Amino acid sequence: MPHTHTRHGSSGDDLCSTDEVKIFKDEGDREDEKISSENLLVEEKSSLIDLTESEEKGNKTVRPDHSPVFNKLEPHTPSFNMGYLVSPYPYGNGAPSGLPVTMANKMGLPPFFCHNADPLTTPPPAHCGIPPYQLDPKAMGLTRPALYPFAAGQYPYPMLSPDMTQVASWHTPSVYTASSFRTPYPTSIPINTTLSSDFPFRFSPSLLPSVHAASHHVLNSHPAIVGASSKQDCGSQDPTTNNRYPRNLDSKNSSNTQSIDCKDSSNDKKKPHIKKPLNAFMLYMKEMRAKVVAECTLKESAAINQILGRRWHALGREEQAKYYELARRERQLHMQMYPDWSSRTNASRGKKRKRKQDAHDGGNNMKKCRARFGLDQQNQWCKPCRRKKKCIRYMEAMNGTGAIEDGSGIDDLGSQLSDDDDDDDDDDQLVGSCGSGDESNKIPDDDTESLNQSISSPGCLSGLSSLQSPSTTTSLASPLNMNINPATPSLLAVSTNALMVPNAEQGSSQPRSESISASGSSSGSTCSISTTPNTSNTVSPVTGTTGPSSSLAHERAMMLGNRFSHLGMGLSHPIGSSVSNKPDALFQPHPSVSKNKSSANGFNGFSGSGVPPKAPAPVNVPRNPIGANPRDINNPLSINQLTKRREDLNVCSIAVSDSKEKSALGPTSIIHHAAPHGYHPHHSLFNSSFSQHFHQQLTHHLAAASNSESTILSGDSHSINNGKHTSSDPPTNANNPSSSAGSSETGAISVS
């Protein structure tokens, strides 16, 4: 519900786009009220409302005291709940932790977060073993947790000293030089210094300290502006702007948007690129990214984002509410700062749009590796190609976009198609798995297509995930559910089913077996992953026997390993993880359904299988929000691939694959087996043992599987699922009555 589909058309008038508030209004507000004593969130909200109203009335300059909250920003006010006296970024690397102290506590931020019990002094979470530096209270004003001392490109995890440097440089413009921090609001905009206090964390991180030390920072640093001043490139530092801060620009941003802007608006240099205010999730991401990076050793943002997305869903409603609140404030502030600004302004960068479209049309290079090396040599494919990200997307584009002119697209399409029929087959299956299937399929597939399209996500994979994602239907905050199968624990299953079914039902030209196989092998998310090429030929996906067999099997095994590792990894919640003090939603048996948090829903899937049957199977287990389900195979494959631990698994999986084929079984068997063991709250344990276990299981299955794969699969899935997930399976099966193998696999997948 966070994103209840309440259209904000009017949002413009109503700055407060109360969407979030509305969202949580029912439950969230109540909860907030409950906890209001703690964090005064309610007050804030109300104050915000007032603020908003008053603001709407037109006084942008006069806002100082509107928000008690902001007033609370007063550095020395430990009680402050929403403001960020401390750098919002717990990590020296600049990852924001916009969480208010109280929030931080709730969210389980590491103790050091509140290190001296003085929020102000809170050192940047030297998460990862880096001892929090001691702040000199005297220096408080000056000192600020190393906010952005590092180059954006760096995630200097062990960032420690930065503080010192930062402190030293605090007053110097250079502070922001390399910072990822955004540019300040243009001074042109009349900003009341008091306003500084009003800045929500995103705006304020650097600003907060400013309350004491330098209000001037405030004036200059609105992150939203990627100012014309930004890079030297444009060379046009806005004269009006304080020169000291022009460099605040995020290097990346500056490079990207900026350059564009500069070129485009070379004429009007002064037009700074005003960025969109960050939404709740973005704020969350910004804050948690570093943490995730540290935990997972991932660096690839895409993968990290996937994890973050899961965590976001796993996040308690309250916590989310806070972020929504922050986001709302930020929007408000942004509105105030730039009354004339509209997203369309930035949207003017239609170029990007065109580019994307072009990409869809012509992404020749998408299959480059494929075309070049062929299926046989997948190991030589580039990583994306292996993941089939683009390929998938491409296919989706083809299918989704009305097959792109079939004939017309012949250039690219034709070439590609011609290039790799094999690939296409694969992709087709992928597509099929994704639900779009062939054009032939697609045509009839209104539903499917709609699904795909509705899924804004570019890739099939993402599509699935997004599909899974409550956001499309429900949000985390929302009681999810909404699904076909409330009971279905597995997003994947759901998504898969949803996508798949239409094809199957519509009697697509393709044999159902294919679609199933695709789903099975790929197991959904797997669209990307498993899209193993061979599936096209195989009657049953499971049968690794057909086709590219060894290499494919090998790769598939790897994929499985990766994915599986991912279960342990990305999702794994490090014990020490700051994500939440409260039992990790992801890995805890479902706390209390009573709590009725959406987040709770998140784990159901996992808990469902992972949690010992003893747990009363929530009858109506809502569908897991995207990523909420740790076992969601759909989740970031890339994550696994990027992870260290993954390597181990890969090795295992590889070995296994060498042993031969049947990787397809992997997912199912593995997952199911894992489940029986029950979920170990200690994810470390889970991880470590998990890989071994995984390997063993996989081996076993490989050995045994040769015979009765389908049988085993179905058996496993059902046996395992019988507890909570059974419900999930049935639909799948029901949907895919056709092939036992498919169903079994699907079921297996659904487990995840």
Place this chain on the structure above:
DNA sequence: CTTCCTTTGAAGGGT
């Protein structure tokens, strides 16, 4: 050097 990837949410435009 630019774009992609990936996530969710907000917002605007189009139908």
Place this chain on the structure above:
DNA sequence: ACCCTTCAAAGGAAG
């Protein structure tokens, strides 16, 4: 009203 698209952050990877 609904759907679709773009953009916001981030940083590695690929083109």
